[in-house]
Amino acid sequence: MGSGGGGKEELAAVESREWYLSAYAPQGVPTSDHLKLRTVSLSLHPDSIPDGHLALQILWISVDPYLRSRMTGRDDGLYFSQFNLDQVLTEFGIGRVIRSKDSGFTEGVPGFTAWVGIEVLGNPKPGSNVFISAAAGGVGMFAGQLAKLKGCRVIGSTGSDEKVKLLKEEFGYDDAFNYHKETDFDAALSKYFPNGIDVYFENVGGKMLEAVLNHVNRGARIPLCGMISQYNKVWEEREGLRNLLNMVGKEVRMEGFLVGSYLDRFGDFMKEMEGYIKEGKIQSKHKVYNGIESFLESFASIFSSSNMGKVVIQVRP
Numbered sequence: 619m620g621s622g623g624g625g626k627e628e629l630a631a632v633e634s635r636e637w638y639l640s641a642y643a644p645q646g647v648p649t650s651d652h653l654k655l656r657t658v659s660l661s662l663h664p665d666s667i668p669d670g671h672l673a674l675q676i677l678w679i680s681v682d683p684y685l686r687s688r689m690t691g692r693d694d695g696l697y698f699s700q701f702n703l704d705q706v707l708t709e710f711g712i713g714r715v716i717r718s719k720d721s722g723f724t725e726g727v728p729g730f731t732a733w734v735g736i737e738v739l740g741n742p743k744p745g746s747n748v749f750i751s752a753a754a755g756g757v758g759m760f761a762g763q764l765a766k767l768k769g770c771r772v773i774g775s776t777g778s779d780e781k782v783k784l785l786k787e788e789f790g791y792d793d794a795f796n797y798h799k800e801t802d803f804d805a806a807l808s809k810y811f812p813n814g815i816d817v818y819f820e821n822v823g824g825k826m827l828e829a830v831l832n833h834v835n836r837g838a839r840i841p842l843c844g845m846i847s848q849y850n851k852v853w854e855e856r857e858g859l860r861n862l863l864n865m866v867g868k869e870v871r872m873e874g875f876l877v878g879s880y881l882d883r884f885g886d887f888m889k890e891m892e893g894y895i896k897e898g899k900i901q902s903k904h905k906v907y908n909g910i911e912s913f914l915e916s917f918a919s920i921f922s923s924s925n926m927g928k929v930v931i932q933v934r935p
């Protein structure tokens with residue numbers, strides 16, 4: 619993950635600042651003991667850029683929870699492979715092409731993850747009872763709004779009263795609760811779901827998932843998008859689920875997914891989302907950090923409840 623590129627066509631070389639992994643972090647939130655910033659010189663001479671590659675001046679960087687799973691030093695089978703020590707971190711972002719030996723590029727879109735979980739796997743019907751965890755985050759905020767647009771009753775859990783207010787007043791959730799205050803999740807779900815849960819969009823895992831399994835309706839669907847409450851723990855410390863048996867009698871379908879496996883549906887997503895955005899039916903929030911040096915702070919923030927909406931770094935104005 620670098621801030622590379624001087625931006626001027628006549629430049630032959632530029633200084634680029636990049637975050638790299640200096641030590642694995644099996645547990646806890648990674649710190650400056652594991653992640654370090656360095657400055658390297660990059661050649662922009664055409665011979666230095668291999669065919670099919672680009673030199674980009676990075677403008678925006680997305681800060682995503684999945685990065686955490688690539689820093690543990692052992693492969694848990696989650697998301698992608700481990701970073702090597704000394705390797706530059708890679709992330710989704712937006713950049714300006716300053717040298718090109720290829721015209722193609724890709725961009726990360728959190729709304730697409732929400733769409734796959736709701737539209738493709740959850741597939742709620744009008745009137746379905748839908749529960750979203752980490753509901754005010756980059757993925758959650760879109761998942762809840764998409765379910766509302768399908769005519770569902772939508773409840774979210776999140777980590778602050780401010781975010782509860784946001785969910786209800788700006789994202790149109792029917793209700794929401796602060797899981798740091800309503801810590802008996804089983805009691806909270808009894809209160810918010812008197813008629814049970816038809817679709818649970820899973821972002822956090824652990825005790826919340828266990829509580830949900832006590833409230834599922836027959837034929838409920840649980841798209842497993844992520845389990846952020848477990849990312850900073852070695853697997854032996856991760857919480858198990860004591861009530862998986864509930865899935866049998868209720869014929870519940872729980873299914874993990876990676877958004878990258880659904881790229882053939884990206885066109886459908888864009889068409890639907892463009893319409894919603896033009897009609898002002900979808901709202902979004904971003905928490906913007908400034909400068910590449912803010913990566914450690916921004917990355918740690920996604921393992922707390924301190925941010926709101928999608929976390930991004932603005933590398934350059």
Ligand code: NAP
Nearest residue numbers: 683752755756757776777843844845846847876877921923
């Ligand atoms: P995000 O929701 O914007 O940020 C993470 C949020 O998780 C935090 O803001 C925090 O919000 C909550 N959180 C952090 N630690 C928690 C804990 N211990 N217990 C409960 N909640 C906790 O991040 P995002 O990018 O939208 O990602 C959301 C989930 O989707 C993650 O699990 C991520 O791994 C997953 N994801 C999956 C895919 C895929 O292809 N399957 C793609 C993208 C993202 P509050 O505490 O305030 O609620």
